[in-house]
Amino acid sequence: MAVDRVAATPVRPVTTEVAVTTPLDRVRWTSVIAGFFTVLATIIVLTVLGVAIGLSTVDADNPNGLALGISVYGGLTALIAFLAGGYISARTAAVAGSSNGILNGAMVWIITIPILVYVLGNGIGSLLGTAADLTTKAATVGAQVVGPVAGEVAGQIAANPDTAATTVAGVAGEATAAIGVTPDPTALTDTVQGQAQSAVATVQTQIDGITPAQVEQTAQDASRIAWVTLLALGLSAAAAIGGGYAGARTLISTAARVRTS
Numbered sequence: 419m420a421v422d423r424v425a426a427t428p429v430r431p432v433t434t435e436v437a438v439t440t441p442l443d444r445v446r447w448t449s450v451i452a453g454f455f456t457v458l459a460t461i462i463v464l465t466v467l468g469v470a471i472g473l474s475t476v477d478a479d480n481p482n483g484l485a486l487g488i489s490v491y492g493g494l495t496a497l498i499a500f501l502a503g504g505y506i507s508a509r510t511a512a513v514a515g516s517s518n519g520i521l522n523g524a525m526v527w528i529i530t531i532p533i534l535v536y537v538l539g540n541g542i543g544s545l546l547g548t549a550a551d552l553t554t555k556a557a558t559v560g561a562q563v564v565g566p567v568a569g570e571v572a573g574q575i576a577a578n579p580d581t582a583a584t585t586v587a588g589v590a591g592e593a594t595a596a597i598g599v600t601p602d603p604t605a606l607t608d609t610v611q612g613q614a615q616s617a618v619a620t621v622q623t624q625i626d627g628i629t630p631a632q633v634e635q636t637a638q639d640a641s642r643i644a645w646v647t648l649l650a651l652g653l654s655a656a657a658a659i660g661g662g663y664a665g666a667r668t669l670i671s672t673a674a675r676v677r678t679s
Contacts (some may be wrong), residue, residue: 421581423577424494434530435507442523444512444513444517444518444521445521445522445525446507446510446512446513446522447628448510449506449507449508449510449511449512449522449531450507450522450525450526452506452507452510452661453503453504453505453506453507453508453522453523453525453526453658454497454503454507454526454529454530454533455505456502456506456507457499457500457502457503457526457530458499458530460495460498460499460502461495461499464495464498464499465495468488468491468492468495472484472488472491473486489498489501493650493653496650496653496654496657497653497654497657498657500526500527500530500654500655500661501657501658501660501661501663501664503521503523503526503530503658504519504522504524504526504527504657504658504659504660504661504663504664504665505529505661505662505664505665506661506665506669507523507525507526507661507662508522508523508661508662508663508664508665508666509663509665509666509667510522514667514668515665515666515667516663517668518666519642519662519663519664519665520659520662520663520664520666521662522662523658523659523660523661523662523663524655524659524662526658526662527654527655527658528660530658531651531654534578574646613650
């Protein structure tokens with residue numbers, strides 16, 4: 419009996435090219451915003467942690483050590499926060515490559531610094547404004563209350579010169595009852611006037627005592643603070659860029675070859 423033989427036809431693998439469309443804009447704002455909130459969240463968490471640790475180790479005999487610790491910890495907090503923010507912005511971006519990661523990390527720093535300065539500036543300005551408002555209101559109320567009373571007392575003294583002597587005598591009587599010694603009313607009046615004049619003279623002396631050397635020292639201190647601030651800004655920018663570089667995803671080829679059999 420004859421057996422029919424069927425030749426097996428080999429199946430060739432098929433190669434298909436699939437085009438991968440990449441975004442045209444290199445700055446991915448959703449990723450930058452994610453990095454921005456990462457910076458804020460990290461700062462909040464580390465700040466609360468620092469307060470908890472710092473308050474538990476306060477040494478009242480060494481306040482300079484506390485100030486130094488706050489400065490160092492604040493700098494480390496900023497570096498860690500911007501490093502994390504840059505990493506998240508690069509890792510979540512739709513674009514890949516180290517250059518794109520660096521760009522998105524830098525954008526996190528660029529939008530975070532102005533916002534932080536604005537918020538802190540408004541907070542400090544609000545505190546100063548509130549303090550000035552309270553001082554102005556207190557001065558106004560004091561003038562409204564003291565002014566009429568002082569005018570009335572002055573009018574009474576002008577109409578009856580003996581009133582001043584009676585007032586001083588009353589103060590002297592209270593002093594006698596308190597310490598058992600009768601002070602001289604004339605000396606008491608002179609003492610009050612002398613203290614007022616002494617206070618005014620002290621303030622004027624302090625103003626006149628400001629020397630050019632003190633002005634130069636103040637300017638140098640302000641310059642030192644400005645340089646330290648600039649250094650802190652540079653380090654925080656470097657941290658954000660470094661985080662972006664570390665979080666950058668690997669470049670994907672524009673065409674993926676899919677083998678099917």
